Amino acid sequence: MYRIIATDLDETMLNDDHEVSQKDIETINKLADMGVKFVLATGRGYNSTFELQKRIGLFGRKNEYVISFNGGIVTDNYNNEAIYRRGMSFDQASALFAEGLRRGLCTHVYTEDKVYIVNYYDEEKRYTHGRMPITEVFWDSLEPIRGQQIIKTLFMDSNVSNLEKVEKEIKDLTEGLAISYSSNRYLEFNNRNANKGIGLQKLAELLNVPIEETIAVGDNINDLAMIKTAGMGIGVRNSNPLIIPDCDLILDATNNDDPITEIYNRFYR
Numbered sequence: 001m002y003r004i005i006a007t008d009l010d011e012t013m014l015n016d017d018h019e020v021s022q023k024d025i026e027t028i029n030k031l032a033d034m035g036v037k038f039v040l041a042t043g044r045g046y047n048s049t050f051e052l053q054k055r056i057g058l059f060g061r062k063n064e065y066v067i068s069f070n071g072g073i074v075t076d077n078y079n080n081e082a083i084y085r086r087g088m089s090f091d092q093a094s095a096l097f098a099e100g101l102r103r104g105l106c107t108h109v110y111t112e113d114k115v116y117i118v119n120y121y122d123e124e125k126r127y128t129h130g131r132m133p134i135t136e137v138f139w140d141s142l143e144p145i146r147g148q149q150i151i152k153t154l155f156m157d158s159n160v161s162n163l164e165k166v167e168k169e170i171k172d173l174t175e176g177l178a179i180s181y182s183s184n185r186y187l188e189f190n191n192r193n194a195n196k197g198i199g200l201q202k203l204a205e206l207l208n209v210p211i212e213e214t215i216a217v218g219d220n221i222n223d224l225a226m227i228k229t230a231g232m233g234i235g236v237r238n239s240n241p242l243i244i245p246d247c248d249l250i251l252d253a254t255n256n257d258d259p260i261t262e263i264y265n266r267f268y269r
Contacts, residue, residue, distance in 0.1 A: 003209045006039040006200050008218040012236050015256045018130055024260040028056045041067040041196050043182050045110055046075050048132035070190050070222055071199030072151040084202045086191040093150040094142045095173050106156040111148045124156055154188040163187040180222035197225030
């Protein structure tokens with residue numbers, strides 16, 4: 001039996017209204033009662049998962065976990081304690097922040113408990129509304145948060161080809177970093193030892209679960225590391241075509257069609 005299910009949130013588990021279906025909530029609780037660890041695996045910060053944890057019944061629950069910041073932190077839900085953490089250096093984050101400013105890009109900077117955004121354009125305000133708490137800033141450097149641990153940064157552009165061009169042009173700034181894309185609008189930068197696959201591997205080791213007994217579910221490139229790491233890598237029907245060849249299974253369900261319930265019906269009934 002697969003003993004861990006790690007799932008991405010946006011465009012995977014959450015529907016287009018940013019909600020999890022009632023049917024999937026009931027399924028998640030069936031899985032928990034069976035002893036299956038149901039793990040949220042997100043690029044968002046850990047604190048932004050609290051309301052979702054509450055809706056699905058895993059908030060503050062013993063022996064349940066979250067992989068956040070694209071694998072930058074793995075957290076125990078019971079005491080909100082990080083059991084694995086890999087952040088960026090201040091100098092790396094500062095250089096990327098300065099480059100984002102120079103290019104006029106909407107830039108996110110994630111510390112453990114806050115998301116700071118500069119050039120917070122209306123398009124991004126509409127997209128992030130209700131997804132996570134945001135602090136809009138008008139800084140010309142990251143000096144106001146010097147001394148704080150920065151977990152990841154990202155650039156936003158709804159035209160992914162623009163981000164691909166940026167990635168090629170800033171290779172001198174990103175050497176030694178993990179780079180990924182998400183939500184068809186974000187170019188993300190993490191510590192080289194931080195991705196969702198590493199997060200899943202670390203959690204499986206902690207729980208003494210063979211990696212062959214894990215499932216990973218996602219839709220986009222930042223999910224690819226955990227899809228390739230897991231014993232069963234699954235994509236939803238609406239997945240980015242670039243990840244489909246690396247998936248062991250593509251669900252019939254999109255993110256709007258109770259994907260967790262389909263997984264339950266396929267592997268646990």
